[in-house]
Every structure is written in structure tokens, then in C-alpha cells.
Amino acid sequence: MHISFTEMYDGRPTFTGVVYKKTIGNYTVHHDGLAVLCELSNRIRKQLIYPTADPGSLRQRVQKVVELEHMDPLAVGDEVRYIQAEDGKGLIVELLPRRNKLTRRSAVPKPLHHGAHPFEQIIVTNVDQVVPVIAAAQPDPKWNLLDRYLASAEAGGIGSLICITKLDLVKKNEQALTAALDEYQRIGYSYVLTSSFSGEGIEVLRETLARRTSVLVGKSGVGKTALLNALQPGLGLRVKEVNQATGKGRHTTTNLEMFPFKGGGAIVDTPGTREFGLLEFDDDPALLFPEMRSLVGKCRFGMDCSHNEEPGCTIRKAVMEGQINPRRYQSYLVLNKELLDVSRNL
Amino acid sequence: MYPEIYKLSKYHHPERWGKRSSEDVFKCHYCQAHVCTHPILSGVNNRNHCPYCLRSRHIDLLQAGDRMSACKAIMEPIGLTVKQRQKKYGNGRTGELMLIHRCSECGKLSINRVAADDLTERLMDIFYTSFGLDVFTQQQLKASGIQLLLGADHKLVTTQLHGMIQH
Numbered sequence: 001m002h003i004s005f006t007e008m009y010d011g012r013p014t015f016t017g018v019v020y021k022k023t024i025g026n027y028t029v030h031h032d033g034l035a036v037l038c039e040l041s042n043r044i045r046k047q048l049i050y051p052t053a054d055p056g057s058l059r060q061r062v063q064k065v066v067e068l069e070h071m072d073p074l075a076v077g078d079e080v081r082y083i084q085a086e087d088g089k090g091l092i093v094e095l096l097p098r099r100n101k102l103t104r105r106s107a108v109p110k111p112l113h114h115g116a117h118p119f120e121q122i123i124v125t126n127v128d129q130v131v132p133v134i135a136a137a138q139p140d141p142k143w144n145l146l147d148r149y150l151a152s153a154e155a156g157g158i159g160s161l162i163c164i165t166k167l168d169l170v171k172k173n174e175q176a177l178t179a180a181l182d183e184y185q186r187i188g189y190s191y192v193l194t195s196s197f198s199g200e201g202i203e204v205l206r207e208t209l210a211r212r213t214s215v216l217v218g219k220s221g222v223g224k225t226a227l228l229n230a231l232q233p234g235l236g237l238r239v240k241e242v243n244q245a246t247g248k249g250r251h252t253t254t255n256l257e258m259f260p261f262k263g264g265g266a267i268v269d270t271p272g273t274r275e276f277g278l279l280e281f282d283d284d285p286a287l288l289f290p291e292m293r294s295l296v297g298k299c300r301f302g303m304d305c306s307h308n309e310e311p312g313c314t315i316r317k318a319v320m321e322g323q324i325n326p327r328r329y330q331s332y333l334v335l336n337k338e339l340l341d342v343s344r345n346l
Numbered sequence: 347m348y349p350e351i352y353k354l355s356k357y358h359h360p361e362r363w364g365k366r367s368s369e370d371v372f373k374c375h376y377c378q379a380h381v382c383t384h385p386i387l388s389g390v391n392n393r394n395h396c397p398y399c400l401r402s403r404h405i406d407l408l409q410a411g412d413r414m415s416a417c418k419a420i421m422e423p424i425g426l427t428v429k430q431r432q433k434k435y436g437n438g439r440t441g442e443l444m445l446i447h448r449c450s451e452c453g454k455l456s457i458n459r460v461a462a463d464d465l466t467e468r469l470m471d472i473f474y475t476s477f478g479l480d481v482f483t484q485q486q487l488k489a490s491g492i493q494l495l496l497g498a499d500h501k502l503v504t505t506q507l508h509g510m511i512q513h
Contacts, residue, residue, distance in 0.1 A: 308418075316418075320416055320417055320452065325414060326407055326414040326415070327414065329414075330413070331418055
């Protein structure tokens, strides 16, 4: 076991590990292949949870309560430093700097009322690639949602790999599917076609995921956990069929968990997400779309262009000339509007 | 209160409850007039042009209502046509009156139903000015399968706009 003697905590040696699973108050930390159940030191909890709101804010009190209610200082994938307690458990004493993070805007009732406001939900940290999982059918692919997964990954500086599941359901009619996916390939995203039922594409996906830390994200019922079961036989994770009446998934996976991958690396399984948005992005959101990135700043109004109705917009011109997919452009417009609404607290 | 034809229940559906009333009103980008889109006034479910200047915007790309066009330029009214009916024994030219729009930037052509509150005088002006359309536009209309109403269709247009003339 690696002991970092240079880092001592209250005279005791500390160990470095990665959070693989978290439940309320407990964190499973992996260190050299061993899983240690840890709790969070009150010192770190207090240090992280203290309100950071602007002291001049008129609503400081409400903001503090909301943050205390929702804030979890650790996320799956975090590297932490912990000490061994007497009962075999560990005590996390320090959160190490994060390499990257995949976040989303929390779901809030609309219209906003009684001070409710969205906050940043950290899904996972320190990952090498995001794998948006889209079902070929049941439920039907939501390309706009895929655009949001890809944009969130870009915002976190993480690469993406599109994974299509349930290919066996559209085996005879997959031209429309591959046409849409070729569009993504053209702008630089690679994709894998798989079927957990027939096993098609599983080996290709296994090689792509090996030696890397990946996170599976997608709608409920698209087959994220079934894919994990197929990739790693023996996990025996619980899966359910989609509701035949509504065609929607059933929210079977309810917690985030990272699984060590046999070929090296790890995979994070996540609960299904019906909506996925960004909380904030300081730059032009067009930078999150690789095909628009090179055109940002070249409009008549420079960086002030919102690429919506301004004359002389290069991005709009590129859409009209067929260089940018109109559906991707619409995804950008909706995302941009949402970011504006959130910033205005609408 | 309202005639049953308007099916108010459809517009008062729970899916529309969250929508702001401002979504039922738009401001014409050309003449700046505020236009109410409620079907009670216009008689159409999808109002796409200003009833005063009859101009529209190029916001649909592949099909009506998809809102996927990035052009967003003003669409000028260039003439009138009638809706083609697919009745086996019916007269193909008895459909309702439609406006022909052409995008001022990219030149895309589209047609839309004339609404009940469209200014009749403006419609007649467009009908008369469409007689002088250039050959290129006429060929473009023909290629698109849009039948432009010309002088011989004067009676059809006036009948559609003002009703049957009683003798």
C-alpha cells in the first residue's frame, strides 16, 4: 500500500484513492485495488459547505440554505486523501484538485418561484471520455439531447464517443440512423453501433473503453446498464425493459457508481437523465460546437454576435451554405437561450 | 360565447397553460405592427405573415413549422395562388386563396393560406402587381408547381375575397 509520508494528517499517514461510489454520508474509495468505506471529515465538510455568496447580496440567507441542502463536496471520480480510522473505515480529509468534471444544470420547476434556482450538479470528475448512449429505438433517438451531452463534455474539456445501443431493433432499417451519425462523424465525433442483446459491436466498444475512464450518460431506458452487463459479464446489475405503454425507461439505476474495467481503466454508470443543460458558460456557446468553433469572432459584430438574427453572421451563412447542420444550429440556439434565461434568473 | 368551429378546448389544452401570452403576439419585422396570432381573429392555426403588409419571414426549412431555417430574412408577397385539391371529380382551381412569398435573401418560394384578417386591398394590390412578374420568377414558380393567378382569374380572386356577386 502506497503511503505518502510527505502528507501527514494529525500525525497519521494519509493514503490517496479514488471515489468509486457514494451513498448518503458514505464514500467507497478504491486504493490499489482495495475498496475502503470512508466517511467525510467534518473539517472538510465545513470548509466546503460554508456559503460563498456575495456578502452584499440581499438574498444571502436563502442562498445559503439552498447550497447547504444540495451541496455534496465529493463526486464519483474524485481523488481524495484519507486516513485509516480504528474501525477499518477511512476518513476523507482532503479533496485533491480535479482534472476535469462533467456537470449539468439541476432540474428545477418552471416557472421559477420561491427563490428556487438551478445549481451545478457534478456528475463525475476526472474522466477521459464521455460516452453518450443513444438507443436506436425504444426510446427513439433524441439528437438534440445528444448535442447537449456533447456540448457539456466540450465545456468540461472531455472527449466524447457516441454509443448506439439496441441496434437489433432497427437492423433492417438503419440508413436514417447511420445518416445522422455520419453527420456527427463529419464534425469529429466517432461512434460505435452496439447491441447488448445480440452482442454486436461489444468487442469494438470494449477495446475503445480499455485503459481509459469513461462515463455512460443517456436517457432512461436506452440500455446503459445493459451495455455495462454485456461489457463486463458477471456484474449482474439490475436492468428493466422500457414501459410498453409509454415507451419510456423505468429509472432502474438510481445511483452513480464506477466499475473497474477488466482491460484497465473504469466505467461510470449513471442514472438516466431526461434533461441535460449547462448552468453557465462564460464564452460564446458556439465554441462548444466543433463545426462552429472556427467561425466564432468572424461575424460582422465580432464576439457580440449571438448568431441568431444579426446581419453578417458567419455561422448563419455557413448553415445556409450547408456547412453546418441546421438541426445542430437549432440545438445551439436553444442552448444559448437557456444560458441567457438562467443568467437572468428567468 | 365563441363559435364551435374554433375548438377552444384545443387552445386551452394543459400543454398551452405554461406558455406566456406574449407567444400569441408577434411584432412584424417589416412594418413593426403587433399581430395577434389567435385563431379567433385570423381563422387560421398557423399565421405566418403580417395581415397589414403581408410579409413573412423565412424561418421554416424543410416543412411548415419546423423553424429550422437560418436565413430569417423577410419574405416578400409576390402573388396569389389557389390550394390544389386532390378531388377526383372536383375542379382543381376551387381551393382557398393562398399567398406566394419569396425570400428577399435566398429567393426561396413558399405559399401560405390567406387569413381572415388580411387586408383585402393589399391582397388585390399584390394580385395586380403579380401580372408584371419577371420571366425568371414565373419559371421558378412553374418549376415549384405553384400556379400563379393572373388576369383571367380576377373573378376567382374577387369571389374568394368578397364572396359571390349577386345579380
